[in-house]
Amino acid sequence: MNVPQIEIIEIPLTQEGELVEMEEEVEYEEPDRRTELIAACFNSIAATEYFDTGMESKVNLARIKRIKRMSLRLIDYYVSEIYGEHFEDEED
Numbered sequence: 001m002n003v004p005q006i007e008i009i010e011i012p013l014t015q016e017g018e019l020v021e022m023e024e025e026v027e028y029e030e031p032d033r034r035t036e037l038i039a040a041c042f043n044s045i046a047a048t049e050y051f052d053t054g055m056e057s058k059v060n061l062a063r064i065k066r067i068k069r070m071s072l073r074l075i076d077y078y079v080s081e082i083y084g085e086h087f088e089d090e091e092d
Contacts (some may be wrong), residue, residue, distance in 0.1 A: 034078040041071035 012020040048064045057066070 032082075034082060038075055038078050041074045044068075044071045 012018055044067055049068055051060070051064060053061060053064070
């Protein structure tokens, strides 16, 4: 039977048993909230596809249309923003 090997990391301690402060900084990059918003908008559009528009009331049809319109506008805005950050020097 194969047993996975576990690497043991030594934690530096002072003589008093306290943790030694590390000199190096760890860079942590926050996840981009825009990608989460794009995914949420996409999911909203996908959710509206399951409704039978022939069976829905006019109010619900207007709601579905509004959800799609708002989601597409948000997707366009955030994708354009991300694109602009990566391809600032290039033209459309």
